[in-house]
Amino acid sequence: MTAVLGLGGSGHDWSSCATDGHRLVAVDEERLVRSKYGLGADLLAGVSRRACLGELRLSPAGVDHVVACELVPRPFYHSYRKRVTLINHHLAHAYSAFGASGLDRAAVLVADNSGSLVSGRKAGTGDREVETISGFVADHTGVHLVHRVSGQHILDAGSESAYYQPGETDNSLGQFYRAASLAAGLAYTGPKTRYPVSEDGKTMGLAPYGDDRFVDETAELITLLPDGDVRISASKVAHVFERMTESGTFADRAALAHAAQEILERALVHCATALYEQTGLTDLCIAGGVGLNSVANGRILAETPFQRVFVVPAAGDNGISLGCAYYGLHQLAGTPVTGLPALRDAYLGPAYPPARLDAALAGSGFVTRNPDDLPGTVAELLARGEIVGWFDGRSEFGPRALGHRSIFAAPFPASVREHLNDNVKHREWFRPYAPVIKEERAGELFALGQPSPYMLIVAEVTRPDRIPAATHVDGTARLQTLAREQNPAVYELLTGFEALTGCPVLLNTSFNVAGQPIVETPEDAVAAFGAMHLDHLVLGRLLVSRT
Numbered sequence: 102m103t104a105v106l107g108l109g110g111s112g113h114d115w116s117s118c119a120t121d122g123h124r125l126v127a128v129d130e131e132r133l134v135r136s137k138y139g140l141g142a143d144l145l146a147g148v149s150r151r152a153c154l155g156e157l158r159l160s161p162a163g164v165d166h167v168v169a170c171e172l173v174p175r176p177f178y179h180s181y182r183k184r185v186t187l188i189n190h191h192l193a194h195a196y197s198a199f200g201a202s203g204l205d206r207a208a209v210l211v212a213d214n215s216g217s218l219v220s221g222r223k224a225g226t227g228d229r230e231v232e233t234i235s236g237f238v239a240d241h242t243g244v245h246l247v248h249r250v251s252g253q254h255i256l257d258a259g260s261e262s263a264y265y266q267p268g269e270t271d272n273s274l275g276q277f278y279r280a281a282s283l284a285a286g287l288a289y290t291g292p293k294t295r296y297p298v299s300e301d302g303k304t305m306g307l308a309p310y311g312d313d314r315f316v317d318e319t320a321e322l323i324t325l326l327p328d329g330d331v332r333i334s335a336s337k338v339a340h341v342f343e344r345m346t347e348s349g350t351f352a353d354r355a356a357l358a359h360a361a362q363e364i365l366e367r368a369l370v371h372c373a374t375a376l377y378e379q380t381g382l383t384d385l386c387i388a389g390g391v392g393l394n395s396v397a398n399g400r401i402l403a404e405t406p407f408q409r410v411f412v413v414p415a416a417g418d419n420g421i422s423l424g425c426a427y428y429g430l431h432q433l434a435g436t437p438v439t440g441l442p443a444l445r446d447a448y449l450g451p452a453y454p455p456a457r458l459d460a461a462l463a464g465s466g467f468v469t470r471n472p473d474d475l476p477g478t479v480a481e482l483l484a485r486g487e488i489v490g491w492f493d494g495r496s497e498f499g500p501r502a503l504g505h506r507s508i509f510a511a512p513f514p515a516s517v518r519e520h521l522n523d524n525v526k527h528r529e530w531f532r533p534y535a536p537v538i539k540e541e542r543a544g545e546l547f548a549l550g551q552p553s554p555y556m557l558i559v560a561e562v563t564r565p566d567r568i569p570a571a572t573h574v575d576g577t578a579r580l581q582t583l584a585r586e587q588n589p590a591v592y593e594l595l596t597g598f599e600a601l602t603g604c605p606v607l608l609n610t611s612f613n614v615a616g617q618p619i620v621e622t623p624e625d626a627v628a629a630f631g632a633m634h635l636d637h638l639v640l641g642r643l644l645v646s647r648t
Contacts, residue, residue, distance in 0.1 A: 105429035109421030112265035119153035132621035141293030190216035197424030198386035203443030213389035214275035281361035284342035309575035311359025329375030392416035414499035450496030480597030502611035512568035
């Protein structure tokens with residue numbers, strides 16, 4: 102057995118992934134320290150490191166290889182500093198997507214805000230250039246760079262630690278979209294960070310409410326060049342976007358979101374098409390923070406020659422730990438690509454024994470039942486219009502709840518969406534909710550030609566009248582397709598709900614309140630249930646109610 106510990110993150114989204122070559126365990130710091138994006142976490146303590154190693158019953162001394170990317174802050178790997186292998190940031194992203202995909206050969210597209218240095222130094226005021234978009238070919242020999250876009254990364258880093266704070270990066274699609282989010286006022290500014298963290302998923306959700314007033318001017322900010330190159334001035338983008346939204350009106354903010362989304366999609370289709378022409382491959386893997394833009398992923402699938410698109414569930418910097426673990430297995434331990442533990446699902450978090458679930462409920466005052474048919478019982482509650490929190494098994498790795506840390510509701514009537522936004526999740530009214538459907542039934546309601554198990558591809562809803570609460574204003578949805586073997590309990594829940602209502606879809610959203618991480622432990626779930634306007638909670642085998 103070869104044990105590998107991968108460490109990920111940059112200025113936020115720190116995570117750990119441990120593997121023995123067969124099993125994978127991965128979790129974000131934010132889930133365990135209960136701070137959004139992990140901000141304020143003690144990286145020396147590294148609770149995610151301990152959790153992952155503990156799940157595999159490994160001690161630090163029992164780890165054969167430790168791998169981190171060059172943007173992971175030193176404190177996170179300090180205890181392994183004499184034997185850590187540091188690798189390129191975009192290479193780690195690429196390994197995360199290809200290793201997870203289970204494919205034998207694929208092109209890999211990585212796009213984010215900024216990656217490893219191409220030239221210059223982390224500290225000081227001198228010029229520095231960083232990678233922004235990378236194209237790779239991945240096969241049995243490894244992951245090989247075929248094309249790179251880079252840009253000047255502008256910030257005043259008086260020390261290496263300051264380098265991990267946001268700067269302005271030229272020729273970066275991630276920076277381009279981040280600037281739109283900041284200008285639209287869609288950023289997290291919690292008490293544990295000096296710098297706003299753009300919440301680009303909100304911008305993506307706002308975009309369909311905007312009109313075309315800013316599209317032409319925004320298109321002029323990005324120059325698309327041969328071979329997938331792009332040219333973007335970060336300072337000009339920030340200036341123009343701030344001017345566009347200086348009125349502060351919802352209409353202008355939505356129009357900016359619409360323009361930024363449209364031009365981002367065009368640029369990504371340009372980059373992906375060039376990568377196809379450079380590689381001739383028909384399978385595409387996607388990683389990097391821009392890969393979380395599920396609308397753009399759907400457009401890549403629809404408008405490029407690639408026949409299959411795989412997006413790793415942790416496409417952001419938390420997924421770096423997964424990529425580092427795969428790199429360690431393949432390049433350091435000699436595991437062949439065909440022997441890497443590909444993802445069958447995204448449930449990679451630590452396990453919690455039934456006794457801990459029981460202890461979390463002790464003294465809560467809630468009423469518990471142990472139904473013979475838990476999915477059938479919950480299906481009846483959902484069919485009556487009740488809202489149910491669902492905690493089961495190991496947590497999902499990545500930002501999407503996929504049936505282990507979820508809130509479920511009926512996808513109708515349309516008012517369910519308003520109820521969830523206003524009374525349960527307490528989040529912006531314009532944000533959509535996602536549907537989950539059995540994989541083999543997806544074609545009945547969605548125009549999508551491949552599975553979408555990780556809720557990272559948006560498709561047209563062909564019957565929006567049947568699922569109005571899970572259909573966005575533009576008639577699309579970021580759907581999750583579910584195979585029985587991925588989650589038998591939720592699969593049976595879908596079966597029971599359809600038998601009662603005739604609808605094969607449930608509304609699925611993350612089990613958390615806006616501004617807080619998704620629940621991780623049974624204690625988190627019970628506390629969240631007590632604080633939220635949920636009707637019931639599934640906690641493992643138990644159905645928990647207030648009375």
